[in-house]
Amino acid sequence: MALTQRMLDTVEAVTAPAKRFFARPRPPLEDATITPLIKLPDSPAYPSGHATFATATAIVLSAMAPEKRAELRAALGLN
Numbered sequence: 001m002a003l004t005q006r007m008l009d010t011v012e013a014v015t016a017p018a019k020r021f022f023a024r025p026r027p028p029l030e031d032a033t034i035t036p037l038i039k040l041p042d043s044p045a046y047p048s049g050h051a052t053f054a055t056a057t058a059i060v061l062s063a064m065a066p067e068k069r070a071e072l073r074a075a076l077g078l079n
Contacts, residue, residue, distance in 0.1 A: 019044040
């Protein structure tokens, strides 16, 4: 649990300044034909915190299980 929280904190530290810099609105705020299925976060859309967390997770897991490195990288399209 501590590792996951540390990763979430790190992702937030990386993405928050970039989100403020790019200030890209979320698509439903720009296009009325898009209906969100969930409440939109208050933060801008880019860069994606979810994608950043997935990439960070793959990097950490590949360090913890080097025999799975190629598989993890392939799942992210990094090969």
